[in-house]
Amino acid sequence: MDSVKVHLFAPGLDAGGISARARFSGMALWVEHGDSRLVIPADRLAVKHGGFDGRQWLLEWPAEGAAAAILLPAGGEGERLLAGAPAALAAQLDQHGRRDRARSLRFRVGMALVGLFVALPFILLGVFLANADRIAGWAVGKISLAQEQQLGDLAFAQMRSNLKVIETGPAPAMVQAIGARLTAGSNYRYRWFVADSPEVNAFAMPGGYVVVYTGLIEAAGNAEEVAGVLAHEVQHVELRHSLKNMVYGLGWRAVLSLAMGDLSGGAWAGMAEQLGGMAYGRDLERQADLGGLKALRQAGIAPQGLLGFFAKLAKQDGNLPAFLSSHPATAERLDNLRKAIAEQGDYPAEPLPYDLKAL
Numbered sequence: 281m282d283s284v285k286v287h288l289f290a291p292g293l294d295a296g297g298i299s300a301r302a303r304f305s306g307m308a309l310w311v312e313h314g315d316s317r318l319v320i321p322a323d324r325l326a327v328k329h330g331g332f333d334g335r336q337w338l339l340e341w342p343a344e345g346a347a348a349a350i351l352l353p354a355g356g357e358g359e360r361l362l363a364g365a366p367a368a369l370a371a372q373l374d375q376h377g378r379r380d381r382a383r384s385l386r387f388r389v390g391m392a393l394v395g396l397f398v399a400l401p402f403i404l405l406g407v408f409l410a411n412a413d414r415i416a417g418w419a420v421g422k423i424s425l426a427q428e429q430q431l432g433d434l435a436f437a438q439m440r441s442n443l444k445v446i447e448t449g450p451a452p453a454m455v456q457a458i459g460a461r462l463t464a465g466s467n468y469r470y471r472w473f474v475a476d477s478p479e480v481n482a483f484a485m486p487g488g489y490v491v492v493y494t495g496l497i498e499a500a501g502n503a504e505e506v507a508g509v510l511a512h513e514v515q516h517v518e519l520r521h522s523l524k525n526m527v528y529g530l531g532w533r534a535v536l537s538l539a540m541g542d543l544s545g546g547a548w549a550g551m552a553e554q555l556g557g558m559a560y561g562r563d564l565e566r567q568a569d570l571g572g573l574k575a576l577r578q579a580g581i582a583p584q585g586l587l588g589f590f591a592k593l594a595k596q597d598g599n600l601p602a603f604l605s606s607h608p609a610t611a612e613r614l615d616n617l618r619k620a621i622a623e624q625g626d627y628p629a630e631p632l633p634y635d636l637k638a639l
């Protein structure tokens with residue numbers, strides 16, 4: 281049988297994948313690109329169906345501890361390749377066939393409404409191949425709140441074993457109480473954790489997981505500074521910065537698995553590491569600062585702690601705290617914070633009733 285043009289994603293290749301040709305021969309899938317040839321036994325292949333328009337086929341197989349895949353062209357060419365698939369794949373293909381008839385009808389009804397944009401999926405696919413980053417942004421926009429919670433649960437489960445979480449006592453109680461004030465009315469169901477570690481660090485994860493290290497609480501001069509950090513971190517969840525970073529970091533496999541509606545697969549295995557080393561850009565930090573100030577005001581907590589804590593960390597010489605590597609406190613940023621606080625003006629704020637030294 282003739283080979284069919286496909287798009288190949290594999291470890292070591294360009295993140296956007298490369299063009300290749302594929303065919304079934306005997307009991308295996310043969311994929312050729314340049315002078316290289318991959319022969320993958322059919323029983324190692326996982327069939328996925330869905331994609332940007334509900335008509336794309338993806339054949340995935342384990343490779344070098346990660347996964348490789350080919351994306352088949354939509355329509356006739358892809359079907360032609362699958363027609364040559366050996367019996368080992370018949371059950372998987374059948375299953376998709378049955379499940380997808382309903383989906384395909386829904387898709388056609390949807391498409392009739394947007395008949396003009398019938399080429400959109402192909403354009404999207406083209407854009408994806410040319411610019412995976414922008415499509416990652418698009419994919420993030422398609423993630424529902426419930427799916428984000430699910431991803432957050434997965435990521436936190438991956439990370440939790442590396443954290444010494446303090447479950448009870450005054451520190452978690454304080455973080456929980458301040459956090460609840462800062463997120464009143466949010467769509468997210470926040471979960472607050474204190475981790476026992478001398479590192480000056482705190483981070484937020486998709487779906488509303490917030491972790492504060494005891495080192496950060498010790499470095500803070502008062503509860504308002506802790507509240508400032510929390511107010512800032514919460515914005516990275518509310519504005520979906522942490523979700524975007526995670527999807528960008530995981531790359532095309534996460535994007536494809538989102539497009540396939542698959543949140544359970546191996547594409548999400550490295551989530552926790554992605555979040556660990558994550559830095560936000562200048563624009564996102566600014567957004568989180570401004571949103572944080574608003575949240576502090578709504579909660580009736582003085583805003584100076586947010587500025588004070590970052591200014592204090594920025595002044596330290598030598599070993600910079602982990603928190604600053606993911607949230608750089610540049611002079612420009614501190615200036616902007618100062619200005620925003622001045623513009624906001626004074627508002628009634630009771631001092632927070634926590635004595636950090638007693639903790």
Ligand SMILES: [Zn+2]
Nearest residue numbers: 560565568607
């Ligand atoms: Zn930040």
